Amino acid sequence: MVDKRDPTLFSEQVARSIERDIRDGKYDLENPLPSEVALQATYGVARGTVRAALALLRERGVVETMPFRGTFIARK
Amino acid sequence: MVDKRDPTLFSEQVARSIERDIRDGKYDLENPLPSEVALQATYGVARGTVRAALALLRERGVVETMPFRGTFIARK
DNA sequence: GCGGATTTGTACGTATGTATG
DNA sequence: GCATACATACGTACAAATCCG
Numbered sequence: 001m002v003d004k005r006d007p008t009l010f011s012e013q014v015a016r017s018i019e020r021d022i023r024d025g026k027y028d029l030e031n032p033l034p035s036e037v038a039l040q041a042t043y044g045v046a047r048g049t050v051r052a053a054l055a056l057l058r059e060r061g062v063v064e065t066m067p068f069r070g071t072f073i074a075r076k
Numbered sequence: 077m078v079d080k081r082d083p084t085l086f087s088e089q090v091a092r093s094i095e096r097d098i099r100d101g102k103y104d105l106e107n108p109l110p111s112e113v114a115l116q117a118t119y120g121v122a123r124g125t126v127r128a129a130l131a132l133l134r135e136r137g138v139v140e141t142m143p144f145r146g147t148f149i150a151r152k
Numbered sequence: 153g154c155g156g157a158t159t160t161g162t163a164c165g166t167a168t169g170t171a172t173g
Numbered sequence: 174g175c176a177t178a179c180a181t182a183c184g185t186a187c188a189a190a191t192c193c194g
Binding site for chain 3 (some may be wrong): 088108110111112127141142143144146147
């Protein structure tokens with residue numbers, strides 16, 4: 001869940017949380033991260049916010065999105 | 077096998093691979109290409125995806141499908 | 153010619169991602 | 174935030190035509 005009293009943008013909060021989960025080995029390389037709809041429910045934000053967070057992680061080289069397939073951890 | 081981390085659509089990946097095999101002389105003109113079920117196993121995708129790939133190759137004039145008989149290399 | 157196996161054709165349903173209003 | 178429409182992909186099931194022992 002996002003902290004609504006944290007001045008950090010929701011999208012940034014979500015991005016950091018997802019990145020933390022990746023670093024903690026919560027996800028594997030072969031399978032996609034939870035869907036946008038699932039993440040939306042997990043963090044209690046709108047789907048657009050989830051997409052913004054994923055866009056940040058793409059820019060940072062943390063994840064890669066495969067059209068129609070899902071978002072994966074970026075391979076180095 | 078299809079590369080699940082390649083952003084190219086599965087159907088496009090399969091189509092290119094089949095076309096490559098044809099150009100490499102892997103198949104002959106007299107006999108049908110491997111069946112959809114065989115290709116499904118070869119590439120690790122659903123049959124619908126194989127059919128989508130073959131549809132692409134038909135549009136490109138690479139193959140011809142004989143209903144209930146099989147898909148053949150297109151005669152020029 | 154018979155009957156089973158094979159192959160393509162068709163139709164669902166589900167899930168996901170994309171795009172738009 | 175929500176609704177709609179569409180595309181890709183998977184899985185399943187069955188129908189129809191063909192092939193072959």
